[in-house]
Amino acid sequence: MFSYNIIGTGAVGGYYGGRLSQSGRDVRFLARSDADEIRKHGLIVDSVKGDFILPEVPVFTSAAGMPAADVVVVSTKSTGNARLPEILEPLVSPGTIVLMLQNGLGMEEELAVRFPEAIVVGGMCFICAQKRKPARISHLDYGEITFAAFDPRGEAVLEALKKDFEESLVPITLAASLGAARWRKLLWNIPYNGMSVILGADTKTMMDDPSSRAIIRRLMEEVAQGAASCGFRFDEGAVDKMLAYTDGMKPYEPSMKLDFDYGRPMEIEYMYRNPIAEAKKRGCELPAVSMLADLLEFRQRRANADRNAPA
Amino acid sequence: MFSYNIIGTGAVGGYYGGRLSQSGRDVRFLARSDADEIRKHGLIVDSVKGDFILPEVPVFTSAAGMPAADVVVVSTKSTGNARLPEILEPLVSPGTIVLMLQNGLGMEEELAVRFPEAIVVGGMCFICAQKRKPARISHLDYGEITFAAFDPRGEAVLEALKKDFEESLVPITLAASLGAARWRKLLWNIPYNGMSVILGADTKTMMDDPSSRAIIRRLMEEVAQGAASCGFRFDEGAVDKMLAYTDGMKPYEPSMKLDFDYGRPMEIEYMYRNPIAEAKKRGCELPAVSMLADLLEFRQRRANADRNAPA
Numbered sequence: 001m002f003s004y005n006i007i008g009t010g011a012v013g014g015y016y017g018g019r020l021s022q023s024g025r026d027v028r029f030l031a032r033s034d035a036d037e038i039r040k041h042g043l044i045v046d047s048v049k050g051d052f053i054l055p056e057v058p059v060f061t062s063a064a065g066m067p068a069a070d071v072v073v074v075s076t077k078s079t080g081n082a083r084l085p086e087i088l089e090p091l092v093s094p095g096t097i098v099l100m101l102q103n104g105l106g107m108e109e110e111l112a113v114r115f116p117e118a119i120v121v122g123g124m125c126f127i128c129a130q131k132r133k134p135a136r137i138s139h140l141d142y143g144e145i146t147f148a149a150f151d152p153r154g155e156a157v158l159e160a161l162k163k164d165f166e167e168s169l170v171p172i173t174l175a176a177s178l179g180a181a182r183w184r185k186l187l188w189n190i191p192y193n194g195m196s197v198i199l200g201a202d203t204k205t206m207m208d209d210p211s212s213r214a215i216i217r218r219l220m221e222e223v224a225q226g227a228a229s230c231g232f233r234f235d236e237g238a239v240d241k242m243l244a245y246t247d248g249m250k251p252y253e254p255s256m257k258l259d260f261d262y263g264r265p266m267e268i269e270y271m272y273r274n275p276i277a278e279a280k281k282r283g284c285e286l287p288a289v290s291m292l293a294d295l296l297e298f299r300q301r302r303a304n305a306d307r308n309a310p311a
Numbered sequence: 312m313f314s315y316n317i318i319g320t321g322a323v324g325g326y327y328g329g330r331l332s333q334s335g336r337d338v339r340f341l342a343r344s345d346a347d348e349i350r351k352h353g354l355i356v357d358s359v360k361g362d363f364i365l366p367e368v369p370v371f372t373s374a375a376g377m378p379a380a381d382v383v384v385v386s387t388k389s390t391g392n393a394r395l396p397e398i399l400e401p402l403v404s405p406g407t408i409v410l411m412l413q414n415g416l417g418m419e420e421e422l423a424v425r426f427p428e429a430i431v432v433g434g435m436c437f438i439c440a441q442k443r444k445p446a447r448i449s450h451l452d453y454g455e456i457t458f459a460a461f462d463p464r465g466e467a468v469l470e471a472l473k474k475d476f477e478e479s480l481v482p483i484t485l486a487a488s489l490g491a492a493r494w495r496k497l498l499w500n501i502p503y504n505g506m507s508v509i510l511g512a513d514t515k516t517m518m519d520d521p522s523s524r525a526i527i528r529r530l531m532e533e534v535a536q537g538a539a540s541c542g543f544r545f546d547e548g549a550v551d552k553m554l555a556y557t558d559g560m561k562p563y564e565p566s567m568k569l570d571f572d573y574g575r576p577m578e579i580e581y582m583y584r585n586p587i588a589e590a591k592k593r594g595c596e597l598p599a600v601s602m603l604a605d606l607l608e609f610r611q612r613r614a615n616a617d618r619n620a621p622a
Binding site (some may be wrong): 303 | 522
């Protein structure tokens with residue numbers, strides 16, 4: 001049984017950290033704006049798998065004050081990754097497991113370069129959860145995570161990590177290749193996240209319209225090409241299967257749409273620019289994905305300009 | 312000196328028909344909603360080249376009632392072209408010149424097939440004009456037209472047409488190839504019209520942002536490829552020149568953005584689908600242009616759905 005430092009108490013960190021804590025693991029949270037609220041009223045989780053409250057959870061506002069833990073769970077948005085080394089510095093010593101619960105591509109590589117003494121593991125979360133109020137998490141659907149190790153040192157800890165999470169009601173799949181698992185997640189994330197922002201629409205609206213559906217298919221086909229260029233070839237029917245899977249989902253607003261609607265920065269770098277760059281290094285252009293990334297950057301920049309405009 | 316039947320008294324038909332009438336040509340207008348207003352108060356043109364009013368202009372609400380004219384000027388939006396044969400039927404006899412003042416590609420071909428007895432001429436208008444109120448045209452900038460004949464019969468009438476327009480304060484350029492001239496116009500229309508709708512932005516805003524500028528460049532490069540596939544190769548620096556030209560323009564909202572903002576249908580078929588189809592026939596895919604067309608069709612369909620929703 002590991003001990004855990006959870007970096008970022010949003011929907012992802014709050015839910016999974018909460019589950020680990022609820023099952024008896026030693027879990028502490030790093031929070032910023034929510035810290036006071038958590039101290040006053042505890043961390044509240046409304047979950048389709050059962051609501052719970054953690055009335056007295058250890059919460060910190062600075063990483064420097066946190067006791068060492070076996071596992072550091074990074075559940076911040078990747079938009080803040082420039083500051084991540086500074087946050088992790090006091091928490092990582094030789095053999096510390098760093099579990100990256102982020103969307104996109106390339107964050108494990110960056111981390112492994114900066115902290116060669118850490119054991120880096122990637123986690124692809126399939127969860128529908130939101131933090132609508134401080135210290136109050138809504139877990140609406142799904143919840144499973146796919147773990148994949150960055151290198152052989154990580155492979156040695158996967159089973160123990162899996163056990164901790166599964167005993168905390170979180171289903172875990174272990175993947176042999178981090179790259180394959182990350183690209184597999186991008187097959188969904190790249191089309192639906194960006195398009196939901198550009199079109200202001202949920203998954204069902206986009207799947208029901210033939211024109212947006214055509215774009216989503218094209219984006220998926222390009223992601224599959226990008227993955228293949230990096231050595232990760234999906235099965236023949238992967239795109240059709242992902243479309244059918246999304247057809248079967250309840251109408252869903254992807255996280256990037258929520259970020260945009262709430263005025264938060266969008267994860268364009270790790271979710272779009274890194275995959276585009278990795279494919280390009282292998283001579284594979286992703287024109288539709290690139291156009292979508294450009295559209296998103298335009299929208300991001302305009303949103304920033306509007307926010308900073310004098311009232 | 313020709314006589315003219317103007318089909319469609321919007322910004323384009325109202326301005327050019329008004330100029331031809333003002334210079335003493337025999338000009339009649341086909342109008343629908345504006346007819347009463349024109350009869351009551353005349354046709355009012357506020358123009359950067361000088362305001363004028365035509366107090367007693369002949370206006371008709373049905374083509375069947377119009378006297379024959381040498382030239383039929385089609386200045387309706389291409390979104391209504393399905394009904395065009397029915398409107399032109401009573402106005403076209405052998406040798407009637409039909410001047411197509413529309414944006415897009417392929418309308419002259421359709422017309423020539425339907426009315427082989429007509430002399431078909433294309434007109435590419437470079438004008439900034441709007442109809443803000445019934446029977447009141449605002450001509451804000453530019454105004455020149457490029458004429459190009461659909462076949463040799465048209466070439467024989469170009470000089471006479473040019474004379475009529477130039478004596479009416481409308482600068483005319485004659486182009487040797489209708490296809491080349493239409494694609495040249497698309498080099499501007501395809502990127503700026505669609506993108507202004509998707510981004511809700513004017514030309515300057517899109518040119519000043521590096522991401523939207525990158526998309527516009529890419530769209531132009533594809534249009535140049537499409538044109539080349541159809542046998543119309545632009546000069547080496549055509550894309551750079553068009554970007555520089557737009558940099559030099561005052562901030563401008565393209566006609567498609569005005570159509571969308573005012574709840575009118577957008578000219579997606581002739582401006583996007585026809586060029587995409589023509590290029591595709593020659594084995595040339597236009598992926599960014601296709602994605603933009605799909606985005607526009609989604610927006611068009613949603614706008615229609617919103618308008619038809621019960622209040």
